[in-house]
Amino acid sequence: MTEQFPNSSGPPAQDPQVAAALDDLLANKAIWAPLDDNVEAAIMRNIAAEVHEAQLDTEPTFTKRDRRYLIPVGAVAGLFLMAGIAIALLFAGEDPTRVELAATELAPAASAVAEIEETASGLRVILEVEGLAPAEPGTYYQGWVRNDTDGVTIGTFHMRGGDADIKLWAGVNAEDYPIITVTLQEEGGGPQSSGVVVLKGRLDS
Amino acid sequence: MDQLLDRFRAGDPEAVRDVYQRYGGAVTTVARSIVGDPELAAEVVQQTFTKAWRAASSFDRNRDLAPWLYSIARRTAIDALRAESRPTRGGHGPEVDQPVTTLSFERTWEIFEVRQAVDDLPIEERVVVQLSHFGGLTHPEIAERLNIALGTVKSRSHRAHRRLAAALAHLLPANQDGLPDVLGGDPSS
Incomplete structure (x- = not known):
């Protein structure tokens, strides 16, 4: 089934029945459901997580030959990581x-x-x-x-x-x-x- | 709007925030109309905008964003309703999709349009319409609640209803000519 959107153009109505029709349209409680700030925050978190994940996915992969270097590189990276954590802890709670x-x-x-x-x-x-x-x-x-x-x-x-x-x-x-x-x-x-x-x-x- | 669409299509998260601010109300209304439960509806809204962000690059910028978002919202809401309706939820048997009955595509689009028209009202007019139609208050009660003159309430209500009648003309009884007198007066005045 093809779903078609009703034509949204057309002249406004002039009829006493219009007020009642408008009342009917506005009587639906769902029309007044509030916009939720928590939902907005959740959407932004979802997107941030997916962006981050996508960036991890695009990081380079290593060949067998490359892996020989991974242990020393990993050790150095570990040192940098520890230094990074130390710096992060040092500055934790500070101003932006x-x-x-x-x-x-x-x-x-x-x-x-x-x-x-x-x-x-x-x-x-x-x-x-x-x-x-x-x-x-x-x-x-x-x-x-x-x-x-x-x-x-x-x-x-x-x-x-x-x-x-x-x-x-x-x-x-x-x-x-x-x-x-x-x-x-x-x-x-x-x-x-x-x-x-x-x-x-x-x-x- | 063109710039927003460019940013949205580029996957800019801030553009999604702007799109949510613009259409979040209408999407929420559609979600609530289909699934009923406010918490499940909130989940549907969240999923709708996340899906929209994922698919943003495929959105044709020459088309209107509202129907595109609406279609995602409706599909997401029906999927959520179907998942909630599975008879074996929490059990050990195979999960079988249950047919779900809901408002028609045209009806929920109509609801989307009504919410969008309400959201497009200037805030001072929207408050009056909300207090009247959702809060059930009379014009004098609204005047007292908002601490403004009764005449101000009436003029805001008048303007708001004219705007709504114009925006939603295609959903209202056929007119003869000109703008409708949709004010109907305040029954209490």
Whole structure:
């Protein structure tokens, strides 16, 4: 069976029966079911978990020859892991990390500070942007966290409301993606970065 | 909206949040209409938006997002209802899908549209309509509850009903001409 959507165009009615019909439509209690913030949070957690899982799935696999090196590499990695845990414990409970983003020559008047917080569902980034021109119609800005080989989007914004604090998010951790950039994108230009970087910063700088 | 669709199709999680803010109410209403139970409905809404995010890249941006989301929500709700209806739930026998009866595709789409029209109202008008239709309050009672003048309640109600009648005209009795007088007056005034 083909399911068809009823035609949603048509003139409004003029009839005393209209009020009663409208009353009938609005009498359904389900119409008034509240939007649940917990559901929104659960959706975002689900997505963060899947993003994280997908990133793990794309990590390189090792050949038999490579495995010879895995034990020493694993030992070194273990040391780094312990150091990482120690650092994490040292900084546990501290304020979010703040990173200054420098303007590129494409937006010399712009500046930004990124406040970065690691959460259970990924990175929460609040970008305080100043002096960045509103994106022209048909364009928008996009935030990214990157490493030397790839990047993950953390959200989009347009600055048409003036300087602002922009809340962004990514389901990755800051250690793997220590570079933050903002690019100017064209609508309909696809999901990849345009490469037109207007702001850039690094967590470990 | 175009930018939101681009972000959504790109898999941007923040775009899913925006889509939830825009359509979450309507999806919740469809879920509640089909499964009834609020907790199961919440699970359906959660699954709907997660599935939508997974399938976002296949969404045709030249089409309307609402019917696409609605179709996912309805299918997810019916699946949830079917899973809840399995007679061997918790037992050791084989699980057999049970046929489930629910509101028609057209009826739940109508409910989706009504909720969307309500959500599109300016907040001050939506509150008045909600208190009247869901809360069962008269205009004077709404005025007292909101601490605003009775005339303000009436004018907000008037505007809200005109907007709803226009948005939902295709669901209302055929008109002769012009906008309907759907106010009907306040029975208590």
